[in-house]
Amino acid sequence: MQLPTATRPTTFKKTRDLFRLDGKVYVVTGGGRGLGLTMAEALAEAGGTVHCLDCRPEAGPDFLEAQARAAADTECVGSLHYSQVDVRDVPQMEATFATIAAQNSRLDGLIAAAGIQRVQPAIDYSQEHMREMMDVNYGGVMFAAAAAARQMIAHKTPGNIMLVASMSGKIANKGLISSVYNSSKAAVIQLGKNLAMEWAPHGIRVNSLSPGHIVTPMVQQNFDDEPHLEALWARENMMGRLSSPEEFKGAALFLLSDASTFMTGSELVIDGGHTAW
Incomplete structure (x- = not known):
């Protein structure tokens, strides 16, 4: 395959306009709650029409509250929509x-945020x-990334894909006995680099986001099961605390907007300095 001739943008936007998503359409898997929903809300606040996919049959209270905030915000022209999709059901996901x-005759971006965690010794893993x-x-x-790329190519709307990985794909976390989870996130980091290479000729950018410890419903369950983990994880990064989902809204908007037009095949690590010791 012959790569396209590299060119620079011929028109330049004011900085504030680089982050506008008016008229653009996005999908967020795992968008029903937690980090996925928070990042979806960031895209809607910037003007995007955002479709949140989640495995739960109906939208939960967290999603409904975010949807109501977007609808009530007079400065927000974006919107949030919910669909039940299990990312393991590839035909259903493709159809959605x-x-x-x-x-919309277009698809401009994807945040692939659906994920699960299981804390268990490797010798006990089934x-x-x-x-x-x-x-x-x-x-x-x-398969979410492939479904998005297929539609971007078909509708000639090359866009941006963000894969949610984790700092756990780079390290063995103290106090987190979850070898398969960490391995799955390492695979996502590598996947992002390869998809970026494969789809660059189509104008599609692919990057991954590796957050540090975030207090989400999934992580809160870890703390409920093992209360000592919260203090352990907090002191393992340079800032001495855990993060909240809201601290990743800017990263999501950066990677899904024209503010990052020369960035692909990269990993954005936001972990409070955890992996920089």
Whole structure:
């Protein structure tokens, strides 16, 4: 395949306009709550029409509250929409992406944020649990990205894809006995580099985001099960605290907007300095 001739943008926007998403359409998997929902809300606040996919049959209170905030914000021209999709059901996911793109004659971006975690010693891990973890955390990301790229190419709207990885894909976290989870996130980091190379000729950018410890419902369950983990994780980074989902809204908007037009195949690490010791 012959790569396109490299060119620089011929028109330049004011800085504030680089982050505007008016008229653009996005999908966020794992967008029903937690980090996925918070990043979806950031895209809507910037003007995007955002479709949140999640495995729960109906939108939960967190999503409904975010949706109401977007609708009530007079400065926000974006919107949030919910659909039940299990990222392990590839035909369902493909059909949902196709419907969203057809309704709008475009698809501009994806945040692949669906993920699960299981804290368990490796010697106790079952094949069933390993397959479930990889099917969601790796397969769900891979096939969501492929579904998005397929629609971007079909509708000639090259866009941006962000894969949610983790700093856990780079290190062995103290106090987190979760070898399969960490391995799945390492695979996502590598996947992002390869998809960026493969889809660059189509004008599609692919990057990954590796957050540090975030207090989400999934992480809160870890603390409920093992209360000592919160203090342990907090003191393992340079800032001495854990993060909140809201601290990643700017990163999501940066990677999904024209503010990052020369960035692809990269990993953005936001971990409070955890991996920089």
